[in-house]
Amino acid sequence: MSDTPFGFGLPPEEPEDGDEGKKKDQQSGGGQDPSNPFGFGLPGGFGGPGGDNPLAAMFGSLNPTDLGAAFQQLGQMLSYEGGPVNWDMAKQIARQTVSQGTADGVKDASVGPAERNAVQEAVRLADLWLDDVTSLPSGAGTAVAWSRAEWVEATLPAWQELVDPVAERVGTAMGDVLPEEMQAMAGPLIGMMRSMGGAMFGTQIGQAVGVLAGEVVGSTDIGLPLSPAGKAALLPVNIETFGKDLGVPKEEVRLYLALREAAHQRLFAHVPWLRSHLYGAVDGYARGIKVDTAKLEDVVGQFDPQNPEQLQDALQQGMFQPEDTPEQKAALARLETALALVEGWVDAVVHAAAKPRLGSADALRETLRRRRASGGPAEQTFATLIGLELRPRRLRDASRLWASLTDARGIDGRDALWSHPDMLPTASDLDDPDGFVHREQLDFSELDKMLGEAADKPDLRKKDDDKGDDAE
Template sequence: MSDIPFGFGVPPEEPEEGDDGKKPGGSGDGSRGPAGPFGFGGANPFGGGAGGDNPFAAMFGSLNPNDLGAAFQQLGQMLSYEGGPVNWDMAKDIARQTVAQGTPDGSKDVSVGPADRAKVQEALRLADLWLDGVTSMPSGAGSAVAWSRAEWVEATLPVWKELVDPVAERVGTAMGDVLPEEMQAMAGPLLGMMRSMGGAMFGTQIGQALGTLAGEVVGSTDIGLPLGPAGKAALLPANVEAFGRGLSVPQDEVRLYLALREAAHQRLFAHVPWLRAHLFGAVEGYARGIKVDTAKLEDAVGHLDPSNPEALQDALQQGMFQPEDTPAQKAALARLETALALVEGWVDAVVHAAAAPHLPSAGALRETLRRRRASGGPAEQTFATLIGLELRPRRLRDASRLWASLTDARGVDGRDGLWAHPDMLPTAADLDDPDGFVHHEQLDFSELDKMLGEAAGGHVKDVRRDEDERGGTDEGKGEDEK
């Protein structure tokens, strides 16, 4: 990671405490010094203090002189960023660097060859064929592709921007708010520098998380959200092989089962036009209710040191986000968790119905995927720390049971018909009692049919009674009799 600015990604070593119990840094006595809340390694970053009359010694005294030129260049690149709350160019570069390093088990990223590409396309074609018999939704994929890990990073980056930017924006605002009010008017350039560094820190963390996640995902819909381009079903052959390793299941069966899940997600997102906006709106609604732990941020900013930016990065790693305990925030979280559970539960139920008649290992693969989604991997946990949000369906089993019960009670068309409008979907309370929801739905529809029948019959009787009272219909009467 030496090519990452200032050693980003390497957890900082904890400095030893002095005799007074304070950790060294800032002005050298553990305080923030007269320069205000920004300890740049000396009391005054532009002269005096720990560096004497040499401002560069004050700012970069801990660096090896041989690395000073590279440090200045990297710092300049970091501070020259003037974009949004996340430096996405840096995020992409670091994600690709992380991918290039390989996974902890030694698996390297390689370009997808023709043989693997053909296997993926055939698996997705067969998956769509099997799904035709278990869902009323037609195929949602116009093409089938096989991605390397680096290609997954490139293809999904636009969607990650939508997910992360709202939370990162709150941090950028909070970084300015930690300054005392009387200093904010005088600290314009400094605030700009802080936002640039914040964008770089977020870019670093997100890049590392995406690079690690690229080593785990098997397709474009693993987290229950449509991360890739619309209508493009994708699998990552290297990760599919790694997923099946140690399961004692033929690799062809593993690939086909994962293709069924990818194809099922594609159908749902393609033919429920409001679903994507519903999910992303829930994420954004949750992000709006997140507050930043300003005490932790203030402490990190107060000891900000250009020669040791890992301190701020470490604060990001520890998590600075606290959901507000308000009815609106609780509702946003419940809405998001329920939506994710319903998506994953529907996919789970539909894929099992399609796979069980054909794949002997369908039950075992289903349980493996359920546990994987429920626990989340290291990358998902990193992302949860970073943006304060776990994109995991906590109630997948309840939702899957509900969809299966609806299939038994109302058939495939009746089950899939609930996706016609968000108000028709089960709620979080319905997941507590799936059988009650199914029974209630049956009653509602039967009562509605009865009411409509009675209304239609009553209308016919009323018409006939009116006709009898008038002495028959108007047919055959003269114009003056009508």
Template structure:
């Protein structure tokens, strides 16, 4: 990233005065070109060098406070960066910038000094073998067939490339709301004449989100071990993926053989792939729940007004800090609460099912199964810095708060109904347990068991030709006698 004021990296440290206070950027002044004019496109924006009342000291210009002052020596580079940023005409997030920054973040390595590296043939072969064996084990504990057409070993950079489309689907709805709000915070009397400025602000908003999302994706790429760590299918359909470098980091200090760890993680990845491949409505249900929640989020316009009103291009980190502190507040409405409950329950049910079937497959075969299960449960419950960044950006933590409850419920359903009966609940979203069912798993299992028995009876009758339709109401045949007890010794013709 550039060190210029619009580089969106951390700016150079400001000099301090004798009292230890920041002086702010050096220079200031109007710079050369004291008089703006019709040919100066920045004349009305109060940028240094614009001249006239729009320059520093022009208190009548409502935009002057927004842009502050720049060192004239930095103007060329600043305007070049500004032009690149404002030329963006895409959606609410500048995803080209997000991708660039994510890859730069990955290239810098993780805090422990681990750098990204290309995946070698031996690592690819190990991942492919682990996923192949995981699928064999899962065949015995779920009725859902394999959902992984291929098994891939990704570097961190490859994970970034593969998952950005899913992040775009998650983040765009909220970013769109921010882009709209940035135009609405201008004073009413300025709305009619501020079209170009509103467009500029939205472009800046896209750049702000692109910078933050890119950094978060880059950091998360150093933490994840596969494509389904957050419970959503982030990668392409049918690709079970592991990141060998991150699996290696995850394995440290666990006291479990690395081969077992790789296999356990492959079991989880393959189980997620089965679920999303063979439950066709599930992906849209999950992403729809995120979008439904996003629709109920309101932007804190008072905070946004403060940020816009005090914006200084020489300190773009102030915009970043505003995003990091959060601009979003959930609406306290029944609809928003229902959307949140729907999303949290869906996340818990997916993660709980994966947890239950993986444990059933791994427990008899892997000595470290219990320890790995607990480690991953805690890791999933606590999240990490990158997850917190996304929580701030989209106002939502993609975390299965009720993972343990859901896992117990799926295990109880397996005991009561068997593997086929348990997995049959995924046939339709209306058949799945609700949030209240997670409060009382035993009650749901017993209730469903009764319903399941009745369904089995109906299906059995249908398979045998259906119920005896020749019986009249009350169970009587055409002879007018009750044939249900079989005591009259006659068939329904009365013979």
């Protein structure tokens, strides 16, 4: 460890005349680079001046006389004192990203009355068609047409629930990269580093949400319930872009996308455990992600507050690694299977409703399958930032299984599987759909009924009372 506390340079000596004085001043740490007045971002990081002392790498040439000014500047920049992600900043950045428009030059715009009416009519008609192909009733209490900015505002609470657990791990890791003997002395710095992480995570998440707002066509594109319950939402400006080069009438494109949105809403509204099941799968996977502390040490050691983009770039390159353990593999399989089952059911049900009525049903189905399988730039950004891909890798397998279940058990028998999570197909069932389709299923509703009837039998209650009397 450096002999100088916290690795700060010694006070500058009185200036001397000639080259010797200049050399001595530079060697003592008194000379400051005018382009870097606070001495941050020295080359070498953790391997540079200060050895294993990360504070020396950050503050190695800082004059004590400038210490107050340096911390004042940092305090102003890192004044956030909330959770692991600065969500106020995330919303601001997302709105700014939306206002800039997409790469193809399409700008966001307020939704007019005609577009709003068209979306409401499409969702209403979609619900009528879905009534013929599923036993789950309508889940869309209202149908809304959103601008991109409105999508950002409405979905940020769901993103917070998804991202915060992983971001919390980064905030903790930022303190853990300091040597143990330094942590007690560096309490304020640890707090600033965590605030810095919250600010930078907010910036990156905001950018990703803003870009995603330019890609999505509804509130359920990623297979998770992002919008408020019972609210089906479509984005007219993005639907226009999506259907631009498909050669399909825009009314058919809108109606097909309304079918998908309305089908998702039926699942999320009438399968009460599904939301917690999906978010629990995400959380279970996130708990097994570890932070690349070596990369984080480099980021902390070379951080320059005059160049915050440096940390943003590091976060964007990713510092999360799934742990190669049986538990983590099981969590990943559970998450991928859950996403595939939701998307597969929606795919099968929507195709059954659209195929007899829309000539473009097959083409639109294949386009959306490929779109979900590949993921857009924003989804890839989230995968890098939080180590998580929200793509249903086995969508086609799941869709085939749901279609086979419809043929073998009918609509009611297929949809009855959503009554309990233990009745759903597993990852191995997707490998052998025929085996699952023809397997005997335990009817949990009948079991509950039997248990209820047994509890109400008078002779059983009498026996319980007699046992109580004997005990006395």
